[in-house]
Amino acid sequence: MYEAFFRLTGKPFQLNPDPDFFYGSRGHRRAMAYLEYGLHQGEGFIVITGEVGAGKTTLVRNLLRRVPSDSVQAAQIVSTQVGADDLLRLVAGSFQLDVAGLDKSSLLQRLEEHFRAMHRTGRRALLVVDEAQNLSPRAVEELRMLSNFQEGTRSLVQSFLVGQPEFRAILQRPEMRQLKQRIIASYHLGPLDSAETRAYVEHRLRHVGWRGDPDFSPDSLAQVHAVAEGVPRRINTLCDRVLLAAFLAERHDIDRDLIEDVAAELADELGGPTGGALLAVVPAGAPDEPVGSTGGDTETGAASSAASAAARIALLEARLARLEASSATTYNVLQRVLRVLRASTGALGLNRAAPGEGRARRGDPDGAGSAPVRAVR
Numbered sequence: 001m002y003e004a005f006f007r008l009t010g011k012p013f014q015l016n017p018d019p020d021f022f023y024g025s026r027g028h029r030r031a032m033a034y035l036e037y038g039l040h041q042g043e044g045f046i047v048i049t050g051e052v053g054a055g056k057t058t059l060v061r062n063l064l065r066r067v068p069s070d071s072v073q074a075a076q077i078v079s080t081q082v083g084a085d086d087l088l089r090l091v092a093g094s095f096q097l098d099v100a101g102l103d104k105s106s107l108l109q110r111l112e113e114h115f116r117a118m119h120r121t122g123r124r125a126l127l128v129v130d131e132a133q134n135l136s137p138r139a140v141e142e143l144r145m146l147s148n149f150q151e152g153t154r155s156l157v158q159s160f161l162v163g164q165p166e167f168r169a170i171l172q173r174p175e176m177r178q179l180k181q182r183i184i185a186s187y188h189l190g191p192l193d194s195a196e197t198r199a200y201v202e203h204r205l206r207h208v209g210w211r212g213d214p215d216f217s218p219d220s221l222a223q224v225h226a227v228a229e230g231v232p233r234r235i236n237t238l239c240d241r242v243l244l245a246a247f248l249a250e251r252h253d254i255d256r257d258l259i260e261d262v263a264a265e266l267a268d269e270l271g272g273p274t275g276g277a278l279l280a281v282v283p284a285g286a287p288d289e290p291v292g293s294t295g296g297d298t299e300t301g302a303a304s305s306a307a308s309a310a311a312r313i314a315l316l317e318a319r320l321a322r323l324e325a326s327s328a329t330t331y332n333v334l335q336r337v338l339r340v341l342r343a344s345t346g347a348l349g350l351n352r353a354a355p356g357e358g359r360a361r362r363g364d365p366d367g368a369g370s371a372p373v374r375a376v377r
């Protein structure tokens with residue numbers, strides 16, 4: 001929407017984990033080094049954890065681009081709170097195996113055959129599991145079992161587990177002892193510091209042809225860091241809205257006040273600094289087990305499934321509230337865009353009132369359609 005105004009070739013602060021925008025902060029570089037070390041070792045587990053929105057999926061996508069495909073067949077799954085058997089099916093699917101209708105032992109056999117066949121062609125398998133915090137202990141155990149497939153002393157399959165900080169707690173459980181012994185490296189991805197936040201923002205802007213417009217003052221970037229606490233997704237949410245606000249106010253300079261205004265606006269709309277609602281909502285009283293672990297996978301009784309159902313409902317309610325808040329935001333933004341468009345078509349003399357439109361205008365309490373937009377709020 002604002003790209004043309006700033007002469008950018010695209011949107012700089014999208015929320016999708018696009019590796020084309022990858023910025024190697026100290027933390028991201030180090031995490032990448034751990035993954036590459038793991039790749040080099042060719043066996044064992046690597047665990048990467050990081051706060052919500054810290055850049056884990058972006059990291060994984062960046063890694064997958066760099067995997068040498070002649071020696072490694074990489075596959076990725078995103079764990080969505082599936083049971084242990086379903087997890088194996090997901091793994092098989094990610095390696096493009098057709099395992100429909102197979103029972104668990106045939107499924108395991110099929111996977112093993114595949115990994116051995118790959119080994120014969122000089123390749124090994126790499127399984128990357130994103131959102132690993134959703135894995136139930138039994139699903140983690142299945143992954144460990146996969147690492148038992150060996151040819152001589154070499155593992156046929158290696159796993160990288162990437163997840164939010166809760167995954168660390170899961171790994172501390174006594175039943176995770178065996179898996180823990182196979183972890184060859186683990187790393188926690190922290191937030192960006194102030195200098196990195198500045199470099200990150202400029203890096204993303206440069207990627208879409210930025211030549212200094214918009215012009216972020218140094219203290220505005222310090223404020224971006226303070227508000228978003230150095231978390232890339234929160235930086236993106238904030239900066240995207242800041243650019244929109246600057247466009248609507250027809251200004252090219254971005255100062256600290258503008259950042260503060262937009263941050264306050266986001267906090268109003270979404271209930272937290274830089275869109276707290278965009279962060280994962282863990283309902284109070286949610287069970288310790290990942291919400292929604294499916295039947296047969298855990299020793300859940302009636303009480304814990306009731307707790308799980310209640311937690312799911314709470315999660316759905318929270319999602320609904322977020323959707324409502326974001327529709328309201330979209331509505332507000334569209335209203336403002338409409339005002340700017342009306343003002344500019346008016347300035348060009350194109351603003352001919354359609355029949356009945358005049359009446360609607362007169363009823364417009366804040367004068368939409370004529371007043372130039374001066375400020376965000």
Ligand SMILES: Nc1ncnc2c1ncn2[C@@H]1O[C@H](COP(=O)(O)OP(=O)(O)OP(=O)(O)O)[C@@H](O)[C@H]1O
Pocket residue numbers: 013014015016017018021022023024025028050051052053054055056057058059164232233236
């Ligand atoms: N190193 C980076 N370089 C460029 N963009 C990044 C980087 N890290 C994160 N981002 C951006 O931040 C946003 C969130 O990143 P991502 O989805 O990878 O986070 P995540 O840690 O996987 O989040 P979640 O915990 O919700 O799974 C995305 O828009 C992504 O492009």
Ligand SMILES: [Mg+2]
Pocket residue numbers: 056057058130131
């Ligand atoms: Mg992710």
